[in-house]
Amino acid sequence: MSITADTGTGLAPLRAKSGWIVALGVIYLIAGFIALGSVVFATVATVLVVGIMMIISGVAEVINAFQLKSWGKFLLWVLLGLLYIFAGFVTFENPLLAAALLTLMLGFALVASGIMRVVLAFSMKEGTPWLWVVLSGLITLALGVIILLHWPVSGLYILGIFLGIDLVFAGVSWICVGLGLRKLTT
Numbered sequence: 311m312s313i314t315a316d317t318g319t320g321l322a323p324l325r326a327k328s329g330w331i332v333a334l335g336v337i338y339l340i341a342g343f344i345a346l347g348s349v350v351f352a353t354v355a356t357v358l359v360v361g362i363m364m365i366i367s368g369v370a371e372v373i374n375a376f377q378l379k380s381w382g383k384f385l386l387w388v389l390l391g392l393l394y395i396f397a398g399f400v401t402f403e404n405p406l407l408a409a410a411l412l413t414l415m416l417g418f419a420l421v422a423s424g425i426m427r428v429v430l431a432f433s434m435k436e437g438t439p440w441l442w443v444v445l446s447g448l449i450t451l452a453l454g455v456i457i458l459l460h461w462p463v464s465g466l467y468i469l470g471i472f473l474g475i476d477l478v479f480a481g482v483s484w485i486c487v488g489l490g491l492r493k494l495t496t
Contacts, residue, residue: 321494328491335484342477345470352470357409361401368394410465417457417464424451 324331345352371391378384401408427447434440457464 321491325491325494328488330488331491332485332488335481335486335488337481338477338484339481342474342479342481345474345477349467349470349474352473353409353465353467354405354470356469356473357401357405357412360412361398361405361408364394364398364401366398368392368396368398406466409469410462413457413465413468414461416468417454417461420450420454420457422454424448424454427451 345355368391371387371394373391375384375387375391378387424447427443427450431440431443431447434443457468
């Protein structure tokens with residue numbers, strides 16, 4: 311069964327590259343399975359990427375400080391930038407400690423997010439799909455609690471598992487998009 315593509319939506323250029331989109335999905339899928347096969351390695355890789363981003367952000371903060379005219383703001387921007395740079399280098403010095411700290415923050419964030427979703431769901435009006443929001447909140451809360459109960463050991467694998475799952479889902483979705491585009495007719 312084919313679907314007629316609306317030429318006004320701009321899908322024709324994407325349809326022409328559907329093979330590349332499927333290939334991208336396959337690459338994501340392979341990377342996801344590699345990450346899930348070695349979650350500690352994937353966790354360390356994730357932390358190192360975060361460290362690189364922190365260093366780049368810190369350098370940008372310091373450069374931005376020299377664009378400011380006020381001495382007080384200049385000093386704050388420089389200190390903030392240096393803190394980011396320092397934290398970025400710390401992640402390279404001890405990526406497993408950084409992973410443990412990031413995992414701890416993730417666990418607390420998930421707990422807080424889960425609680426807030428449940429509270430939000432019970433404040434929703436009748437007739438709205440509040441039960442789905444409660445379910446989402448309870449799952450998020452449970453994930454956060456599980457991470458915190460297994461911390462600091464969970465710091466070795468949680469980030470890698472999340473990265474692997476994300477890559478697998480992204481890969482599957484790109485493959486589906488690419489295959490869906492092939493079914494379009496003009």
